[in-house]
Amino acid sequence: MAECALCRSHLRKWKRETAPAALWRYHRRTEAVTGSEDGVKVEGMTNFGPELRRRRLAAGMTLDDLAARVHYSKGQLSKVETGRQRPSPELARLCDAVLGAGGELSALAPGGPAGTAPGGAARGGGSASATGGSRPTRRQVMTAGAASALGLGAVPALGLGAPSVLPLGTGPAPGPAPVTVDSAADVYGSTVHQGVEALFHEFRRLGQTAPASVVLPALAAQTRALPSLALNTGGRTRQRLLLLTSRYAEFTGWMAQESGDDAGALEWTAHAVGLADAAGDRDLAAYALVRRGLITLYGGDAGATVEAAQGAQGLRLPPRIRGLAAQREAQGHALRGDRDACFRALERARDLLARAADADASETAAFGTTHVDDPAAMTAGWCLLDLGLPRQAAEALDREVARLPHHALRSRVRYGARRALAYALSGEIDHACALARPLLAEGEALASATIRVDVRRLSRVLARHPKNDAVRALSPRLAAALHPSAHLVHDREEAPRV
Template sequence: MPQPAHQPPRFGPELRRLRLARGFTLGHLSLLVHYSKSQLSKVERSLKSPSTELARLCDSALGAEGALAALAPPPRETPPAPTPDSGSDGDDIWMMQMDPDGSTSFEPVPRRAVMAAGAATVIPLGQPAPQADSAALLRTAHSLFAHYRRLGQSTGPQLVLPPLIAQTHSLRASARHAGRHRAALLSLASRYAEYIGWLVQESGDDRGALWWTDRAVELAASGGDPELAAYALVRRGLITLYRGDAAQTVELAQRARQLADSDRVRGLAAQREAQGHALAGGHRDCMRRLEEARTLLATAGATPADSSPPGAPVIGTSTLTDPVSMITGWCLHDLGRPGEAAEVLDRETAELPPDALRSQARYGVRRALAHAAAGEIDHACALVQALTAATDAVASATITTDLRRLAITLRRHPTTAVQNLLPWLASYV
């Protein structure tokens, strides 16, 4: 007779088994994870499903190295990661609509569709003159990009995307007549497009973010800059990270490391892989990748592959003085070690530039999450209260993901500070 298939243990009974094996009482575990004994008892008896946060905290407290957290059921069905719309054939017309109420929309439309709809409604502005000073354009566009990145740190995507899209189109068109500056213009256009993809993700459109990332890869390849193809996988890994897909995040980051030639992109890929391992509860693998990331990013620029084409901005963050340490704090929280995470994030957020509102809100909310998970509820509320203006200003969909997680944690502790913060949080969750 066929043997019955081996059934993996359920979370509740396995939690109880590990707790007793460590000699912990429910009260002891409750103090470690900052959940009530009553709730832990219900989880152990399978009367209540554990939250993702509780599963990670218990996994860390019991030294399960991710094995316990892996048994927790997903909080809800997670749809597969989006795939970008079909690629550009090079003849698409980029249509941007600017409404009187200030809203803006963008859509790539096949030229044939525009002509069929009636070209009389389209006002042609002409093409760049062949004799345009490409060197001057490159210098100016490079300077503008630095300004746009700073602007993106202090305002919502909707205000920055229209000029970025227009500038990307101008660079792409100008490259056709740029002679020896063609490669540099296309490489810079690819950086614009990659930044647009990130801002589109910030606005909540993952599919649009992937479309722009693909355009960035095409532009970079046309300009002889293949490294962006590897970095595009790191960017895709950010989308799967926020969707809670640890396995896909790790896979994308590993592919990026294999494809990349430069230490910088390999370092950023190792950093993303560490975040994926943290989601899966793999402390050892996470720390190993973070150490590799630190080594690679420290040596970035020392090899020919790390030399960006003329006019191309640096790939990756421009506001973190020590990105690996900041991401270490991020990972420690996902590993169920909120006290350690809070200590690191306290130190690293103090180094953020005062005008980098988006980074302040992003890592500040992460810092508050860590303090809340460590049981420091009122302190977490005070941290968020100081970030409300910055968070409102940057209108970030990814920061909203963490705000939802924070709200779930805070609602278990109805203190006065929590009650004062919940009305503002309600506008996000």
């Protein structure tokens, strides 16, 4: 019962925080200001610099020693220690790892994990969505309306004031009362379902190779049309078609995030939850928390990422959803430098995903990526980078990126960019540039908002080596990858409101 109450609490919070005012917190910029005039102390820098110096001296390291380990200049580190320059989150993580601070040092950096933990001052304020989208209100009407319009009976009320929901992890709800239909309707529905499922495969394949903003209009239109199509099917196939439509909506949310519309991503994910509820499946509501955790992860909010992921690990949920949630939790722990908690979550993820692999997991039914052979191992490489261990991250990503299928362009560019960043942070600038060059050419065609996060980090690291020939040769393509304006001019696709 306690676990169910916790799950209900997480779902209520997720429903409330889809409002653009709350999204402002997740969508805010996480880039640290790294410049300041010499001799001028930066406000709010009274803790990190002295603590860095204290730990460095306690470790018996000179500034030259530390500079060689983190691949920053001695002068830059000196300014950080004396409070004349803000440390970037990247530098804070590297110093934390080198000095064995266990996340305590990186938490002191401006914009670090401690400043973004749940319950902080950042929760208040913010009156407009960062993406300018309309407010995702009337979730209750959308969810209940979808069920009633399709003749599937009432679903729990999801009001913003006092929500009353079934607990996450209870498994599929009992099916609706049998509906009397002509046998021809079921034959028709089965044929329609096969066609819609095949089309879903094609959309997912297209999403791997084309800009999300190009895929999104057709995908959103198809997702809006499918509930009406379900009305013309028999009772046996109606639920199956609705459940598949919920997967369409969830994928539409991912494409919205890839196009840079975080508010739209949450709207479409909430719409997917409503469709799944109408079909009698509560599992997608838990997976929605995993998706929300991805948005907060890219927003740099470690605390919110961990909180969302922990809300999707109820014991009655399918192992795959729990495994993906444990992965997301590990990424959140890594972002705030908690190595032990990160490794524990990764171990849980590995066990759960191994169990899920033994079950039937078709490409349509499987949540999360279908192109990564070992998601737990790939996530481990991802986390090692955020833990300030770029050398180990590079080695892990070398192994896993080599196993990605050639046609999975979006996955190859995403993890390849992370791999190049790991080598750059390890001081292997020429190799990082060699890895990045073909990826940037492919990445320009994708115009991915999330991939640009790591490309921007890579650009900042390489900018510290302006005299390097490989860096100078790569700079024009880096600039083009960071400003893909040709693919970003598109109308915002809003989720349906019933």
